[in-house]
Amino acid sequence: MAPVFTPLIPSRPAFEAGGVPYSPRYGDIYHAAQGAIEQARHVFLAGNALPERWRGRERFTVCETGFGLGLTFLALWRAWRDDPQRCGRLHVVSVEAHPFAREDLAQLLATQAPPGWQDMASQLLAAWPPLLPGLHRLDLDGGRVTLTLAFGLAERVVPQLRLAADAFFLDGFSPARNPEMWSESLMKGLAKLAAPGATAATWASAGAVRRALQAAGFEVEKRPGFGGKRHMTVARFSPRFARPGAARVPPAPAARHAVVVGAGVAGSGVAHALALRGWRVTVLDAAAGLAPAGTGHVAAALTPVLAKDDAPRARLTRAGALRAAARWAPWMDGHIVDRCGTVQQAKSDGQVAGMHAMLEVLGFPAEWVRPVTQEEASALAGCRTSRGGVFFPGGLRVRPHALCQALLASPGIELRAGRAARIAPRLGGGWQVVDAGGAVLAEGGVVVLANAGDAPRLLADSGWAGPGRADCRFFQQKRIAGQITLLPADTGQPRCVVAGDGYVLPPVDGYRVVGSTYVHDAEEAAATQAGHALNLDRLARLLPELAARVEPGAIRGWAGWRAVLPGRLPVIGELPDAPGLWVAAGYASRGLSWSALAGDIVAASLEGEPMPLEGDLLRMVGWR
Template identity: 75%
Template sequence: MLMSPVYAMKRFPPTQHRCRPKKAVPDPGNRGSGFAGPPVSPPGGRPKGVGGVIILAVFTPLTPSRPAFDQDGLPYSPLYGDIYHAAQGALEQARHVFLAGNGLPERWRGRERFTVCETGFGLGLTFLTLWRAWRDDPRRSRRLHVVSVEAHPFAREDLEQLLRARLPAGWEDMATQLLAQWPPLLPGLHRLDLDGGAVTLTLAFGLAEQVVPRLVLRADAFFLDGFKPSVNPGMWSEPLMRALARLAAPDATAATWASAGAMRRALQTAGFEVERRDGFGGKLHMTVARYAPRFERRHAPAEPPSFAERHAVVVGAGIAGAGVAHALALRGWRVSVFDAAWGAPALGAGHLAAALTPLLARDDSPRARLSRAGALRAATRWAPWMDGGIVARCGTVQQAKSDDKEPGMHAMLAELGFPADWVRAVTREEASGLAGCPTARGGVYFPGGLRVRPRLLGAALLSRPGIEVRAARVARIEALQADVPSGRRWRAVDGLGATLAEAEIVVLANAAQAPRLLAASSLGPTGGELPGFFGQKAIAGQITLLPAQDAGWRPPHCVVAGDGYVLPAVDGDCVAGSTYVHDAARAVATAEGHAVNLERAARLLPELAGAGLDPGAFTGWAGWRAVLPGRLPVIGESPVHGGLWAASGYASRGLSWSALGGDILAASLEGEPMVLEGDLLRMIAWR
């Protein structure tokens, strides 16, 4: 795996920033991808409608909320002219309306998992009340999943101020966990793992009418908690209720403090049986509902899978396989990892360090969203090793590629409206100050940019209890028919025909070797299907180790990237890279490649040009990238062979995909709400 931070900015005239709605089309459903979610427009295409719900292909910057109070001291939203909760108390309202209205805690008892979808996170008090009730119930479900949509989230500091003033004694631990993982205010999904992963909170930041149609989950209960319909009609509209209904499990329930007639009719049209009950806080009525459509469902969420053993075989112990194995082991799976090169002293030894920096695009394109999701998951999953030895949060200066492009980068940030704790514009002087040495020009700065030691990180991920790694080559895999809940069992076989392991799940995380393994297993394409997956190519490339001590130049304190990159020093050397060599017979570091990397590095850091360094004296490392057409990976279940999964084709962005890919596969197998939106999942499905 070679990592090269990339900057992508597309210029579009304002008229292209929004796509007009298109007539509704049928949902193609789950085509064996392992995911159930709405169809979406292809990159650059027009939006599709699903079941009367329009998926908007439009980027809308987040507008954060700020603490404000009405004349009675209640938390208040100036954006909507409404209070966040009843005067009689948020916790009491949550218990009366949302818990009792959804039959909780009784309904989660004895279940493997229970999933709640909430429209309106607000101050988080309803979520905390739910979490507390779940904690206090000895007969609770094994796991609790909550997905909460919020268009105007609070910054962490503001949320802490609001919560600390309102929580009863004994709730401090929950608030501390929530605030410790509170994400930067960026559009999209943010997964928080609480109570050791027994509770998950997926925050969906963005307008509900844009976010909900992209969610992939199976909801047992809905907490409908937007601001009142008269000031926030979109949150109670029929299209949104239809979008929510597509996520409903059989007999799912819903509850809300509201009782407006239009809202109740919207629920009924979406397939809910609606009932009025006594309200709370001076309201005469509230509404409860049960999903019981009188029509045949066309867009039902997938049934959660069931496994007898919860044992998986992962082929490949690189950064892709390590991410998958770690994610499964976190959820209690037993994982057998096989890699012929495991334990070899030279395995990745020269790959001293790599960088993880997200992409940017003026329209927040699907690739930019995917990149951001990967960076956010990595920062969360790798937190235990964020001490500098394995993962260092050193930041990244992403330089403009030329002086005339720097203003465009800064204008793009103004349009995106991303918070400064995620990315901010910098001049050349500011970039030089952050790097601790002169840079060629300014650009943008990511405070969360990471320098990672891939070999050490992979070993740390694979050291999780429940993971066994063996130095063995899987020569083929065989599908076995067996009486197991998944309906299939797999056997991994070595070159002598001996069985290495049997499991219900096999994950191919062996890069460009994956298509060859399938072909050797007589599981290759027939009739030309999946040309993308079987068209994976191995592209060689090399990195260069620049001497960082007494070498006539000052090494950077942060990652400096543009056309190439230079990383902060590790063990006396700075990694610079990287080359791309198509159709190479072997991956080998050459003096010519070192010269290319030095030239690129000198365009970023001018001191290198005058340091008199000799590329012929450099050392480095060469390796392979697995690249699919379109340069997006395949992460998901085979549409042809049930129980056969892949995490392959990570190309130059293995660090971006490792944690995210692992959580996508593990969440799918565990029946969790998905950590990525449905339109993005389809982009990385088998193809």
């Protein structure tokens, strides 16, 4: 049974008489009066034998309960920066039920962070996410440090985390005031995330805390405390028996070389994510991704969805939108990626009130989504809309071809022309991709099929669709044709994406994109007059004044295929009986939503990083 939705309730700055940050909700201070940085160094770093334990390692992962003001995280980051023998990458996952909004956190860090730490504080604030439930990955220090913020109640969030923690910072408010953060069930949930030899430390020394850690498989000891406390607690994970579902630490790949089949939105997203982590990537595409600029699918929209009680599909599209905005920041220039916003128009007058009521329940911040009347929607669009709805300030208009070119231009990526006919195991391990004549196009330890509707065919021709596999959701994929209509843009309207039953995009290269059709059982993907008529009908329902100015003789169009799986969700995962062979395909109508997120899921899995998505959502898009 799915848990009842609980809105995220932010914290607000408050202080004790002595100036120590304080939580009125829990009646407790955020750190000892003697100083947050000193407390972090004494309790959490020294209590976990840091920095010594990360030396000589490629990666080190810390799991923290209670992000608070972020001062413990900054102290950890500072120690990592200052250590010449530091690990290659530092990953931190921090659970926080009541985060601060960016402006409030900025106010607190301005007075609480040491003067020499402005660079770190500025990076943290620049990447700080909107206060939305779920996981938010922040890439800091050039990607060498990652912070995954898990916003939500710990008892709900922790069971959904997927990571292998080397150290735990247990930093909730007092056990007497915040018992849920110290319960035996939560400690057992954290233990499932523990890598072999994991340690834990906390300023708390209550008997109930020590007993909870012991019940979870930790060996516990007391040490001298900090800030007037006689004792603190340190622990080492040492379970008596192997436990099912324990965290698995994958071995670091001996040679970071991957072959990605497909140079479209899916393939470029995977290749880019791997290249950012230092992988060498060979991308294969029948046309080498070199379609002439300005032709074909000239522009598309990325807009999240809303759902009552924040249903899983809405959480997935939100995660995809957030990841895309972070990954595509270098190209957020208004040309390749334009953060123009999206008016999501209600489909009927009666639906407007329902959409607004849903926002009240969800409690999402206005920087993510806000209700709009017809007048407000029209002002945002720069032309009259049919009705109101909601506005997503972060809605994107994207030029897919230009974006793919930019992603594939990243260092470490080689683009090759070639049509894959089969995937075959390579002698000595890994895989080969061969063409119809048997010539090897590329080979590597990892192969990722990101070639949309051709991926099931390729697997089938390679012998991976036999008994026990053919009933997999992936092999039930359908191709559905779709058409967009291009209209000459005589003005700059609409100024934002306008969506509802269909969509209209702001002008690109003198054209407005209106879409799109869904044609089942089509023999070919072709732009037709019937398709144009359907799209123009959508335009009339969204923006009637613009529709009235359309000149039929100036209409152009483009058509393509969607690769659609049952449930309209992609498959992103490794084949269960073929280590190193991955699929990232079946993106349906939301290729832009899945591109960056899927890339990070694949890359994080291969690198042994904390996963950027909750466990229940990973299962929804996994291989099955």
